Amino acid sequence: MHSKEQINHEEYQQTADWLLSRTKQRPLVAIICGSGLGLLADTLKAQESFNYTEIPGFPHSTVQGHAGRLVFGELKGRSCVCMQGRFHMYEGHSLAQTLIVTNAAGSLADGYQPGDIMIIKDHVNFPGLSGLSPLTGPNDDKLGPRFPAMSSVYDKGLRRLAHALLDQMGVASLVHEGVYAMVGGPNFETVAEARLLHSLGVDAVGMSTTPEVLVASHCGLRVFGLSLITNKVLKRYTTTTIMLYTSQEVLSRS
Numbered sequence: 001m002h003s004k005e006q007i008n009h010e011e012y013q014q015t016a017d018w019l020l021s022r023t024k025q026r027p028l029v030a031i032i033c034g035s036g037l038g039l040l041a042d043t044l045k046a047q048e049s050f051n052y053t054e055i056p057g058f059p060h061s062t063v064q065g066h067a068g069r070l071v072f073g074e075l076k077g078r079s080c081v082c083m084q085g086r087f088h089m090y091e092g093h094s095l096a097q098t099l100i101v102t103n104a105a106g107s108l109a110d111g112y113q114p115g116d117i118m119i120i121k122d123h124v125n126f127p128g129l130s131g132l133s134p135l136t137g138p139n140d141d142k143l144g145p146r147f148p149a150m151s152s153v154y155d156k157g158l159r160r161l162a163h164a165l166l167d168q169m170g171v172a173s174l175v176h177e178g179v180y181a182m183v184g185g186p187n188f189e190t191v192a193e194a195r196l197l198h199s200l201g202v203d204a205v206g207m208s209t210t211p212e213v214l215v216a217s218h219c220g221l222r223v224f225g226l227s228l229i230t231n232k233v234l235k236r237y238t239t240t241t242i243m244l245y246t247s248q249e250v251l252s253r254s
């Protein structure tokens with residue numbers, strides 16, 4: 001998705017050529033860092049970073065807490081690229097074999113607690129169901145098919161591997177696997193909306209991720225996604241507690 005209506009193949013190529021000429025790194029893994037999770041990029045070894053504003057044809061980050069930088073480097077000996085700042089649909093607006101995407105999300109599933117991690121098994125793309133998709137517009141067949149299947153987007157092997165690793169790390173009790181839903185935002189959910197989402201089988205809700213995942217899946221990337229649960233979404237009317245989540249609160253929790 002982009003502030004322009006459509007990016008053509010030549011423009012993608014121009015961006016890719018610029019990056020290829022400026023770094024010798026050739027990552028096979030791309031990581032999109034969600035709000036407050038950009039610190040991961042700072043841990044990369046042999047870092048080379050580029051501000052989004054200097055990369056030709058690249059959109060600019062407008063959200064607080066998103067640095068707006070593409071950081072190349074090594075993570076545990078593997079070359080990867082991190083996006084310190086992503087693009088949300090509400091702002092009006094991928095290079096690898098595998099896309100790893102993270103987000104901050106509110107939980108609807110009863111057993112989830114703030115601080116837990118949800119491995120994304122599947123998603124409900126509400127903007128897409130109402131016709132707002134990053135795949136809208138003339139299809140570039142060089143990238144992927146006009147009508148891509150979405151029945152197994154989140155790679156099963158990577159999910160299994162993540163469970164095994166998190167188990168080894170001794171944090172299995174904090175880990176869930178569930179369904180993420182993207183809503184348009186930027187407001188949080190009403191109680192009625194939370195109940196609706198829960199009744200539809202949604203375990204965690206956020207305002208991002210599915211557009212990037214659709215684009216990645218469309219062009220054949222393996223996708224792995226994690227939600228960090230920052231808050232529980234209120235599903236009951238209550239007079240005793242006022243649950244008010246601010247973007248700042250979500251940031252500080254993530």
Ligand SMILES: O=P(O)(O)O[C@@H]1C[C@H](O)[C@@H](CO)O1
Pocket residue numbers: 033034035086088102103104105185206207208209246247250
């Ligand atoms: O970039 P992410 O999705 O992690 O950003 C968080 C979640 C919502 O999109 C927004 C409001 O909390 O910030």
